[in-house]
Amino acid sequence: MASFGKVAALLLLLLSFCGASMGNFWTDVDITWGGSRAAITNNGQQLQLSMDRTSGSGFQSKNEYLFGRFDMKIKLVPGNSAGTVTAYYLSSQGPTHDEIDMEFLGNETGQPYTLHTNVYTQGKGNREQQFRLWFDPTADFHTYTILWNPRLVMFYVDGTLIRMFRNHESAGVAYPSRQAMRMYSSLWDAEDWATQGGRVKTDWSKAPFVATFGDIAINGCVWKGSASSCGASSSSWMNQAAASSDLQKMQWVQRNYMIYNYCKDVNRFPQGLPAECSLA
Template sequence: MSSFHSATALLLVLLLGCFVASMADFSSTVDITWGDHRGAISRNGQQLSLSLDKISGSGFQSKQEFLFGKFDMKIKLVPGNSAGTVTAYYLSSQGPFHDEIDMEFLGNLSGQPYTLHTNVYTQGKGNREQQFHLWFDPTADFHTYTILWNPQQIMFYVDGGLIRVFRNHQSAGIGYPSKQAMRLYSSLWDAEDWATQGGRVKTDWTKAPFTATFSNIGISGCAKTGLSSSCDASSSAWMNQAAVTSDLQKMNWVQKNYMIYNYCRDVQRFPQGLPPECSL
């Protein structure tokens, strides 16, 4: 990343305070924002559940906005026939030119693998999808999903293993989310028009309500809380984190064996040439 963009990112961080909520409780960290009784916090704030029925889904968002951070969540996904459902876990700013970092779990027929859909938006433009089949049953137990977002790159992890990196190439004129603060969101909603096998398999409402469960929320980030001298020393680990050899080996294994879509290989979708970051 160029010195100009590094300085810009640092200046924005200097205007933010540092927020650390390692293994925080949901009651103090998030608000359930829609779905009425379909979203519920339990176990003294240590667990949260979202449900979906034919009338509505549900969702929550972090109480604070962040510019850069590390976001961990344990999730147990909708079991059984979850076709048509999407459990979303993502960061987003507001407005038509928003930034967004997505992890979405696309339901499927019983016995088929869940699809993890990832994407990165900058200034309202996405089209940077990578999809993976999960190599375990994400409905049998909780698994940890992590988004690490710093000025150098965005890294996606599953159970501590790296699966994707999106690097900052602003110096080459490629968009990167580095200026807009974002909230953490999660939701469970019906997307039967596209979620399962391209919309060919519809939601079976006789199986409703569908429920996903969340625990162990952990946020270390620079929160938008007004003027501050800088993020404190506790932010340095994730603020400067980069993929090491063992991370890249894990990512290569996942992408070789479980990646089912990569926009950087979709020449039919981009007949005029693949996006420029694909060659960097």
């Protein structure tokens, strides 16, 4: 009879191939930079990233995915986090890469965080939407979700839809549907732009800055070089569309907490807003 350890290892391998995450940082991600500034703790249930004047830190998913649902609990840098960026995103590689971004821009003590979102297709971004969060994201963990399927990309905060980017390839708008992406996260210094457009700089006397990640859940189609394997878990998200209740919540968030929308910035696009801005 096989030992328990061998059986457990085989189960983890099978689940990884099928695209269902066990929710453990040891099995799901690799720490990629920052040395000891990044550490997996609590038996793989949490991961801490820190940043000092010398370096930030980061990690990435072990697998690449072509479509998936990515959930992460994050507790952001507390106190005076001006100049810091805590990033949580998907990306492929190369000059014509695709990318789906959630970036949390630090603040002076007492000021709200800014959630910066963007979608890149074939190396082109310029699709920023920014939000103020309606809670203190440093006091406790909150769940941030990227759902990416062939129909749309959806961004959620604690289960509330805040943004959606639809597939309008039929109208000539590029969509991230052909390049496999990894999930990445990092904590890094962006004092030249992150807080009030770079007017407020990083206060290094407050270092090290620390963000904590927990309850990672990746359910995606694992890319194996030339094809992907989705597994049974894909049925819950692969064809998911936004319900009317989700759209109502998104409209509420965008009315009350959106502070920038590229589709409203006519000064930035004097030749006309991007095509997707006029499509339903």
